[in-house]
Amino acid sequence: MQKNIYRYLFLFAALIALYLAFSGNRKVAEASSEIQALRGQVEALEDSLETSRLEVLDMQYFSLENNDDALVYYDHLQLENPSRYIADRLLETNEPRGDNPLVPYEGMENDFKINKIKVLNHRWILADFSDGKYWGELLIEYELKDDLGIDFTVLDHLLYARSHQ
Structure with missing residues (x-):
């Protein structure tokens, strides 16, 4: 009987570990895609900032x-x-x-x-x-x-x- 309890506990612990592994992988994938999207936004903002900086320098040329x-x-x-x-x-x-x-x-x-x-x-x-x-x-x-x-x-x-x- 004690052997069966350990089997069920082991099976239950294995199912929990499996669930945590799959849900963790899903969360990592979601976070990774969010990071990629934010990197794209940061790059676009950096490009926009550089363009604005060049425009300001151009406007300041005659001053x-x-x-x-x-x-x-x-x-x-x-x-x-x-x-x-x-x-x-x-x-x-x-x-x-x-x-x-x-x-x-x-x-x-x-x-x-x-x-x-x-x-x-x-x-x-x-x-x-x-x-x-x-x-x-x-x-x-x-x-x-x-x-x-x-x-x-x-x-x-x-x-x-x-x-x-």
Whole structure:
């Protein structure tokens, strides 16, 4: 009788071990397929991140911050951030009342003010202006003097035919 109990216990233990082995293998296979799917997603995200990084580098190509040759012109002025200084001086041309004097158009809905500024190099700026409904762009030449004064000259301008909706 004791022999039969050991047989049944051995058979029961063998069935449990067999069940655990098969269910463990199934779980390992499922986890492996999930890992493969996640690896594919990670690779896709890495590719997307690399593409975005290259696009950002391409967009930064025309900027004073990334143009060492142009920044050499400002070494003697001891400016921490020449682009920010120049942009701030340009924004100061926005009058509290009335159109910005650099914008060669009269505001239709409100006064035209300069909104966005991109300092391209040590000579040129692209600027966006708007009156809240109509907008346009300016190509501005500037000269930063040794006394930190800046002269702005509008080289070209355009006003878009349609308003922002």
